[in-house]
Amino acid sequence: MFERFTRQAREVLIRAQVEARELRHDHIGAEHLFLGVLSQRDAPGVAALTRLGITPDGFRSQTQDTLGSPQVLGPTDADALRALGIDLNEVRRRVEASFGPGALDKPLRIRRGWLPWRRRCVEPVGHIPFTPRAKQVLEVALREAIHRKDRHIGVQHILLALFRVKGSVALEVLTRLGAEPEAVRQEVLRDLDQAA
């Protein structure tokens, strides 16, 4: 399938992996693909994102806030814990009462462990797998290319696919940034249709 990707679309995949690694995430999700798309500034459709104020830095920092890092508990963790009947805010309040403000959230000191599993906690090395949803985005990108009668899968098809696959962290991050996904998609489509 990847032989049909344009050079820039391949760059998106490479960049997605780099972003996941740098954020110390153990997966490549739609959110990392979105960051990959944002890295290709001159690719079709990406200018629309820039115009709407969606920047790599802004998107990355909102992704971090949304997902948290392997060591920091974020809003997604709070939601997940609520599913178990645990109120993270209450836990935080009690911990801070004992150990001071920010006790639950300050960065852990880096563990200079020598055991492989310990090192992995600090920085994922080697292969980082795509999430099922990220794979789905790439499949939908192929369909977008066919739908638009393009011979190759380009950055714009990955971008359009990111809007099609619902429930992704990428779309949640967009919403949190104050950008309504459907409105952004329309803006992207307008650009693509103008260029065509």
Add this chain to the structure above:
Amino acid sequence: MSQAVDAANDATSQDPTVGLRAVAALRKLVERLESLQVDNARALGWSWEQIGEALGVSKQAAHKKHGRR
């Protein structure tokens, strides 16, 4: 808002995405609390043996995990 909240509202949900996320978040929370408690115990002069015993692990395991920080 997020899927997890929707699923939490549905008490019968058996969606692995929600369940596994909850486990991952819980593990993160446990690591956090363990780190805070161990640091505090050390600051209060507890030995690795005492800490290990309280955590239910050997003193070597406790030291290996927390001693290098």
